[in-house]
Amino acid sequence: MSNKRYAMVxxxxxxxxxKACTVACKAENHVPLGRENYRNWVMEExxxxxxxxxxxxxxxxxxxxxxxTPCKRVCPTKATGVNADGIVTxxxxxxxxxxxxxxxxxxxxxxxxxxxxxxxxxxxxxHRILTGREPACVETCPTRVRVFGDLxxxxxxxxLLLAKHPHRVMKPEMGTKPYLFYLI
Amino acid sequence: xSFATVIPKRPGExxxxxxxxxxxxxxAVGVVQVLIHxxxxxxxxxxEIPWGILISTYVFFVVSSTGLCLVSSLxxxxxxxxxxxxxxxGHLLALLTxxxxxxxxxxxxxHPIRMGLYAIISPNFTSAIWWMGALYGFYMVCLIVEFxxxxxxxxxxxxxxxxxxxxxxxxAHSNLGAVFGLLEARHxxxxxxxxxxxxVSALASGAALTVLIVYFNHKARGxxxxxxxxxxxxxxxxxxxxxxxxxxxxxxxxxxxxLYGQPPEKYETTMAWITGPLAFNFWFFELGLGILxxxxxxxxxxxxxxxxxxxxxxxxxxxxxxxxYDLVIAGQMVSMRPxxxxxxxxxxxxxxxxxxxxxxxxxxxxxxxFLYSLAERVFDLEGGHRH
Ligand code: SF4
Ligand code: SF4
Numbered sequence: 001m002s003n004k005r006y007a008m009v010x011x012x013x014x015x016x017x018x019k020a021c022t023v024a025c026k027a028e029n030h031v032p033l034g035r036e037n038y039r040n041w042v043m044e045e046x047x048x049x050x051x052x053x054x055x056x057x058x059x060x061x062x063x064x065x066x067x068x069t070p071c072k073r074v075c076p077t078k079a080t081g082v083n084a085d086g087i088v089t090x091x092x093x094x095x096x097x098x099x100x101x102x103x104x105x106x107x108x109x110x111x112x113x114x115x116x117x118x119x120x121x122x123x124x125x126x127h128r129i130l131t132g133r134e135p136a137c138v139e140t141c142p143t144r145v146r147v148f149g150d151l152x153x154x155x156x157x158x159x160l161l162l163a164k165h166p167h168r169v170m171k172p173e174m175g176t177k178p179y180l181f182y183l184i
Numbered sequence: 185x186s187f188a189t190v191i192p193k194r195p196g197e198x199x200x201x202x203x204x205x206x207x208x209x210x211x212a213v214g215v216v217q218v219l220i221h222x223x224x225x226x227x228x229x230x231x232e233i234p235w236g237i238l239i240s241t242y243v244f245f246v247v248s249s250t251g252l253c254l255v256s257s258l259x260x261x262x263x264x265x266x267x268x269x270x271x272x273x274g275h276l277l278a279l280l281t282x283x284x285x286x287x288x289x290x291x292x293x294x295h296p297i298r299m300g301l302y303a304i305i306s307p308n309f310t311s312a313i314w315w316m317g318a319l320y321g322f323y324m325v326c327l328i329v330e331f332x333x334x335x336x337x338x339x340x341x342x343x344x345x346x347x348x349x350x351x352x353x354x355x356a357h358s359n360l361g362a363v364f365g366l367l368e369a370r371h372x373x374x375x376x377x378x379x380x381x382x383x384v385s386a387l388a389s390g391a392a393l394t395v396l397i398v399y400f401n402h403k404a405r406g407x408x409x410x411x412x413x414x415x416x417x418x419x420x421x422x423x424x425x426x427x428x429x430x431x432x433x434x435x436x437x438x439x440x441x442x443l444y445g446q447p448p449e450k451y452e453t454t455m456a457w458i459t460g461p462l463a464f465n466f467w468f469f470e471l472g473l474g475i476l477x478x479x480x481x482x483x484x485x486x487x488x489x490x491x492x493x494x495x496x497x498x499x500x501x502x503x504x505x506x507x508x509y510d511l512v513i514a515g516q517m518v519s520m521r522p523x524x525x526x527x528x529x530x531x532x533x534x535x536x537x538x539x540x541x542x543x544x545x546x547x548x549x550x551x552x553x554f555l556y557s558l559a560e561r562v563f564d565l566e567g568g569h570r571h
Pocket of ligand 2: 074075076077078079080090094095096097098099100101102119
């Protein structure tokens with residue numbers, strides 16, 4: 001069986017900032033309580049226009065599962081790795097808590113999880129996709145902002161969306177080659 | 185190794201050791217706090233600023249170590265006879281600052297013991313932190329061998345270990361600069377500036393500490409400074425004028441590209457450093473105490489006295505401590521996701537060390553001074569000339 005290249009495509013125009021994805025993720029992945037502990041987030045972009053003609057967009061984000069991975073590069077003990085399907089992982093028992101990866105990630109996607117004693121971040125819900133389910137944030141999103149799938153399959157929904165629509169990635173100038181794509 | 189008999193019991197000595205013990209107790213309380221409550225509850229580091237004052241103090245210690253090693257190798261390795269008199273003391277303090285530095289860093293790591301294991305069985309050769317451990321480890325071995333050889337009078341071994349230590353110091357320390365300099369995400373740090381700057385500032389740090397050792401060593405014993413040491417102080421004063429001049433040059437050229445054209449993130453950081461939350465640290469401690477005042481003292485023939493050179497060294501050392509702090513904190517102050525940080529003004533994130541963090545820093549500084557003062561009593565550190 002050939003490897004997958006998992007990716008997520010987000011249509012931010014549909015996002016209503018309900019933060020259901022953050023809640024679902026916290027519950028699914030046992031993210032400890034606390035304002036600083038989260039694997040995904042929703043960013044409130046600046047207001048556009050002038051009253052009464054206003055507009056605003058909300059941009060959800062999480063670990064971008066970069067192809068050129070600064071967090072993996074700097075990790076002294078190879079606790080951070082990339083699996084065959086492109087998912088960036090952390091092996092808890094190897095993490096020494098140096099937080100180098102946290103300073104290296106341009107998206108602030110990582111936090112230190114005191115409960116598991118290691119740095120934690122989005123795993124694309126690896127445990128769920130292994131059993132054929134979608135990541136919790138994708139499943140829960142009420143307006144279907146998020147689409148998850150395999151870019152190595154040209155007929156997957158993510159491949160089709162990217163073929164059809166122009167899109168962007170976050171901080172392309174960092175050269176991290178992220179695998180979270182935002183439709184324009 | 186003979187027990188020194190020259191140290192008279194002075195009343196000031198009891199006070200000195202008493203103060204150091206108090207400081208170490210503050211550190212011990214901090215360490216106990218961490219062990220009981222965990223990092224999260226007693227440190228002020230955060231998701232956005234994961235490296236705090238413990239890391240900057242670690243940097244301060246290892247910069248000191250490198251500087252001491254470089255300056256004191258001038259005698260034993262490079263044959264500048266004048267410097268041979270501080271060979272033993274310089275290398276000893278280099279070793280002690282390195283060890284206390286490691287201790288301080290271990291307090292910031294969540295799993296220092298895990299590190300020992302996985303750094304060996306699962307090394308990542310692209311990680312500057314992995315190299316930092318390996319190179320500083322090697323450097324520490326060199327220092328131990330060098331110090332032992334100097335004490336035993338094994339001149340050949342002292343030379344070769346000193347030479348190895350000299351290069352290890354440069355490699356390890358420029359690599360420490362690279363720990364910051366290789367982070368593309370952090371515009372203020374990224375680039376080749378950091379490894380070079382770390383070496384240059386180590387020289388100023390080492391020179392400052394060297395004159396402090398020489399001065400207080402005589403002061404504590406209540407003995408007149410012999411002419412050879414006085415001569416040494418004058419030389420160090422001149423040398424320090426050069427080092428501080430170079431350091432000033434580096435500071436100026438850190439600032440100008442940070443402002444010119446307002447490069448994103450670099451500009452905000454530079455402004456935070458020189459006009460924002462770190463401005464007092466910068467103007468008063470870094471520039472005033474750390475560079476300008478000492479530079480004026482040591483550059484002026486009339487103030488370049490034994491006492492003047494010592495004061496300059498003391499001020500520089502204090503200033504350099506803040507230089508490390510500002511450098512480490514400033515680099516993380518600009519948020520990676522400015523819109524997302526509640527309470528962040530202009531996208532800047534704030535950090536101020538907690539009592540526990542400050543306690544551990546005081547404890548570490550006192551521990552280092554305590555170990556050194558103790559070593560002065562136990563070892564015969566006079567001499568260090570090549571026999
Ligand atoms: S988003 Fe951050 S944590 Fe995720 S792969 Fe990229 S650099 Fe690593
Ligand atoms: S904190 Fe853990 S995962 Fe991150 S670089 Fe250090 S060891 Fe690796």
